[in-house]
Amino acid sequence: MKSIEKLLILLLTCLLVVASQQANAQTIYTVTGLVTDARTGEPVPFASVALVGRRVGALTDEQGRYVIKAKLLSDSIAVSSLGYVTQRQFIDRERMSQAVDVKLASGGTSLQEVTVRAGENPAFRVLRQVRKNRVTNDRKRLLAYECDNYVKTQVSLTHMSERMRRNPLMKKVNEAMSKHDSIIDSDGHKLLPILVSESVSHYYYRDSPQRKREDVRKTRIKGVAVDDAGLSSQLLGGTNLVNQNFYDNYIPILGKDFASPIGDNWRNWYEFFLADTTQIGDHICYEIQFEPKRPEDLAFTGKAWIDTTSFALCQIETSIGSGANLNYVRKLTIEQELEPTMDTVSTSSGTAGWLPTTIRLLADLTGVGKQSLGLRAEVTLRSSNVVVNKPHPALFYEQPIEPSDTVATDNDAYWRAVQGNLAGSDSLNKADKKALQMIENLRAIPAVKTAEGIGQVLVTGFYKLGKVDLGPYPYLFAVNSVEGLRTRIGFRTNDQFSRNWTFRGYVAYGTLDRRFKYGMEADYLFSRQHWTLAGVKVSDDLERLGLTPELIGGNRIFYALSRFGRYRGAYRNMQKELFFRTEPVRGILLTATIGSRTFNPIFPFHYRISPDMGDLSPLKSDIYDTYWSIEARLARKEKYIMDGNERITLGTKRAPVLTIRYTKGLKSLGGNYNYDRLTMRAQQSLRIGPLGRMSYLLSAGFTPSTLPAPLLFPHIGNPTPLLTFNTFNRMQFYEFVSDRFVAIHVQHRFEGLLFNRLPGIRKLNWRLVANVDALWGSQSKANQDIETFKPLPGGMKPIHFGALDGRKPYVEVGYGIDNIFKIIRIQAIHRLTYLDNGPNGIPVKPFALKASASFNF
Template sequence: MVFWLLLIGGVSPTQAQTIYKVTGLVTDANTGEPIPFASVALVGRRVGVLTDEQGRYTLNAKLLTDSMAVSSLGYKTLRRAIDPERLTQAVDFKLESAGNALQEVTVRAGENPAWRVLRQLRKNRGLNDRKRLAAYEYDSYVKTEIALSHVTERMRKNPLIKRINEAMSKQDSIVDDDGHRLLPLLASESVSRYYFRSSPERKREDIRKTRIKGVAVDDAGLSSQLLGGTNLVSQNFYDNYIPILGKDFASPVGDNWRGWYEFFLADTTQIGDHICYEIQFDPKRKEDLAFIGKAWIDTTTFALCQIETRIGDQANLNYVRGLTIEQELETTTDSTAGNSGTAGWLPVSIKLTANLTGVGKQSLGMRAQVTLRNSNIIVNRPHPALFYEQPIEPSDTVATTNEAYWHAVQRNLAGPDSLSKEDQKSRQIIDKLRAVPAVKMAEAVGEVAITGFYKVGGLDLGPYPYLFAVNSIEGLRTRIGFRTNDQFSRSWIFRGYVAYGTLDGQFKYGAEADYLFSRQHWTVAGVRVADDIERLGLTPELIGGNRIFYALSRFGRVRGGYESFQKEVFFKTEPVKGVLITAMLGSRTFDPYFNFLYKAQPELGDQSPLRSEINDAFWSIEARLARKEKYIMDGNERITLGTKRAPILTIRYTHGAKSLGGDYNYDRITIRAQQTFRLGTLGRTTYLLSAGYTPSTLPAPLLFPHIGNPTPLLTTNTFNRMNYYEFVSDQFVAIHVQHRFEGLLFNRIPGIRKLNWRLIGNVDALWGTQSKANQSLETNRLLPNGQRSVRFGTLDPKIPYMELGYGIDNIFKLIRIQAIHRLNYLGDGLNGIPINSFALKASATISF
């Protein structure tokens, strides 16, 4: 729903905001002399001022916390309580001398003095980085707020916005610190206990309590996993790159700090109990994915104490008006028996604010703000490895109302970051907004657009990409499908669909029933049956679950179409985190709609009887290894969040058996590996490596038909200049490599760099062969209709099939255009299908 409203936009009327005023005097506690240029700030907010030459200050704010702090070089930081409800008040401070001496700083002639500090920070990283800790755990409070912003007069004419404004009163208005009017969409609080162990690396998060108010937010279980804990704000600036919004930003204190940034050593200042160097930094190139900001580094340990960063408006990043990260770190005490020394630094306060926008200058904006506080920290007390197996564990009472619990959280954990009067007002506006009929309709449309399903009680109807298709076999194909959700049952899951073609006049169907034994070890058993038309080489299994590509394959002329009746029984379980085992018993039929015959008894040569149908019966066992993969639970569905660039490896063994009702005994093994990894300034590389081998003699449809894509649509992990089922192998190795250069080249070309284009390239290669025994199953005899059977190509094992691509991504922030060259196996195509060695293809992707 957030993304739906992001596109169509709107906000409520304005209202004057309350301004709080605090004044006072800051003096030396011993002499009574005023202290000029002391820093006066609200605790828990980035709101502060400096005292004037007479030590006086005036601080104005739209929201107060419960205390203020004053610091000045050479003095101890002093905090005093204030009344957050009073509009005006006077608070004086008397500071005592700190008596701290700074370490000597040696500056080389001609060298930036900030460099020496940064070299020491990297040198001492092993002592200060949280990665040195054997284990740590802490209580975490997270507040997440999402609101619409940046509304233009043009957007106010939108019919939905008009209805929203009619339902809102003049009092229903909130303004942020920059004066932008906001319309709240979500306000949530979450409390969790986070656990980390370094060897072996394991993580776990127990979501204890969540309370959420939001537009299109009904599932507190899913929301608590997405919005709770440290998922959104776990950046470690000691790393060389900081992943944000799917991009890698160079850290200002990473190993390559000199290559990315310009630095300025401003001064020393006191942060809490630490005297720190203040270092300011800016990107060398404004278009690069780098930060602007300040870092405070302890003068004694050279640890990072505090950092404030923001992304410049010229960075090569889509849909982002601004993004800031503020992080405070504190030393920890070793919790092992008999050890009370310091043991590294952990973040105790993090704030991330993102101001996003749609496409075009007139698009609506969205502000998302995440505030986190950590406390009750315990370090170097690891739990047994099995303790960490469940990565995110919501409590059974995560969403139940308990006001006493939240009062305790505000008092002991959240502090000034707990829900303020403005936050409470946001919740009231959200309740009123959800009651607007037009918003309810937009919620339903947005849910369908994002998930593909329309929820009706315990049923989800869809997915919508499969509703209609038009092709040469079925004519107009219509399909209606459903799946049950956790409102129907938390153990039983049913799926099914019915389709009908107006040209062939045939009904098709599919049905599946699963039983979920365990969510923690993801143990599921099920049975499925389907009678439908498929296309050779384009089954959901072979194309890796690409729903859109599979749906589009049902349009147009269906080359390689066949009717298939499938029955399967399966069992899958995850005995160890990251290792998923699947066992399957099944059968399927192959009844082609195209001209295809094979020799049923190849030993008889041309005298062999010919067949077109194939009955296949098999059992298989598969192991999927995905180290560090993260999941969240959406009712009865498990959604992967990726593996943090660790490879995903899948190995499957299949045995076909006549004893199970099939036509052939055979063995097959397939391997698949995929990974994304970073190459520093060069960008990101993604690869998919697959291989297969069967030593058995089988007709071509039971071997490995390689996935071609002669359509104008660019689809990764296929061969985009290969025709459908052009080549078939009984043993093969295929590699698809794609590299995103991001702004490496275009960011450095005047004029073009303003377009935010990104260079992209790919290489696809296929080594394969087919035995003489398998080739002998093909026939050259004429069919009864006077035509010949479709033939499948065979690769030379010494010459790989090759494709090379290059193109421009991020055109208008959406479009990718790529040139694809087929480098070999040119000439006349098989079965009268021409071969084109070059094509321009396009695709659309929404990415930051």
């Protein structure tokens, strides 16, 4: 999963900074009563009784009696039953216990005729009509829409075990917090709130071309490890967390794809029951209950209410149980209420699609192991002031999330207006206000402040020290055969230092080579909206051939681990670069660079300066390269949020990311070679329906120039025990070098498709994974002639770079088990081609078991 750093800080801190209080339980509100027929006085069994505006309710029993328990009441209850007029009855929302009897009047409701085929589930006909009428009812049919959104987010700790209560940190929190600081949820669990936020935004959507924009107008937030209201408003405001469209075939949640109960494949995933008809607002609806055919599948349990006239989804309540093959999730529920929109813009006004007006999400998360903490997140979204089919110009949508300059400014009058006009009954209540005070008390505890800092370092890699962040910690220490013990200290400035300037730097020292290394960078940000910046970089450090940060795609952990152990292919690199980057159109990022770099190998290597002279050619080891390059990166559906002066990607929702770069080497700038180089890269994650998810990385490179091997394309091998995607895991470092190549890495995750159906194994939540890695490459004779096999002074044999046969690809395949203990992956890798000894006589080992660890839901 791609990280959102600050949100991950919050989640990790939730697992570090916790306590549950030995406290008096909060009183639960109770409403009881009897529902009878107004004409006969007979009890009405199985009538629906619900709190208006909240998702709390009950059914009457055979004697017509009901009991509702809730931590918060609304101002009335609604009672409905088939054949009766829905009745609303006011209640006293301040009374802890009350009895309310209701008499229902008979009503003549005419429903559309439902034709049931012999032997067919009667719910099937309704579901077929839902899909048939999707063209009319799905919000995607709208040319454009916009609305005001109110979002309330609450995060609390829950499910505290006795073992966790004995933790020293928990004891300190217990001692510091008042014994009256306790909140009990409707399930009887004690909650320790760690975040409460409210946000107001205006959301814009346009269909063709598909564009979205969100202007975050106001946010107020209080929480543990949350200081930046601007970032928080982007993460917790608007539609980032709750915007599921159940008309889609699959609903993406926590990086997984859940089958929709009203998608095209509803019959393959679910069992259905047509329960009753009931009134939802102004609509008479069929109630359809559903549950997965197999509890381990990524599917929902719940109810959907379908309008009997338009066959539109009017309301849906879904939950994901503990049986689903999903990590760290104890429970997850999604509720939506939808209303038809009226097209008042086009000449043919009328219903123009249904939009969700209220969405609620509740997630109970847990860590690894039975004694781990629980985390509860509740998100409520209410929309109003909807305008449809009035698109703005395409350029209007260029900035996907735009916080207001006064987003965090206090304004009590503004929030009172929001509570009255937009938030309604979902605005901050007594429990929320109590939670705010508890968070204030919690953050004042010294132990909590310390844990906040530790959590920040563990998740982001940096420790915030005022205007400067120190780190990243993965690069702090390394031990290898060239440097001995390598120690590195780095920093970067944040937006408290400057909203435009960012400075980065580090210093490293090796105890064996006794050399200092360093890197410095200065960037100036001209525009956030079009992400335009210029910068300069200077570094002098030890690198490994084929494993520069550029070549491995910014994989910070793999790059850090590559500095351990035997450091083959090491060279000293002095690099200077000046770059300019801009995004003139959202999703198209252009970068221009001019720079120089040195290659001074400390492994046995030299090459021919005049290859046409053969063995008589003078030899040389070092290279001085000067160049300029231009790069275009296309990611049209990529979403970003701003974290100070950093831009964090939220991913592309499985759209491809394409990159193309042209590099020109020039002797006129002082370098040793004139050359041309073209590289391309495409990567994407694809949903393959019930078969799981596939991701690929396709790369290619070509240079027609005659160059030493280090300036060509050293292919990224990985002989370490660590499994790393996008490398060749059975290839040695720099075993092969090409001047033209095409490489593809394909990884497929079957999720629980196969293992969910194997008794015994399915309880382990293991997941089958497979991969194929292939490389087609070659090296021209002119480039091969540059290489020499002459011994170096002293008789040392030089390193030889292998070349691939253009007619024979290098191929690896792998298969394995993921999600062992929820974090470990073990995979078998087979090398299928080029099985002879490597170019330097290193024996080829065609098979290996490798492991990796990752956090995945």
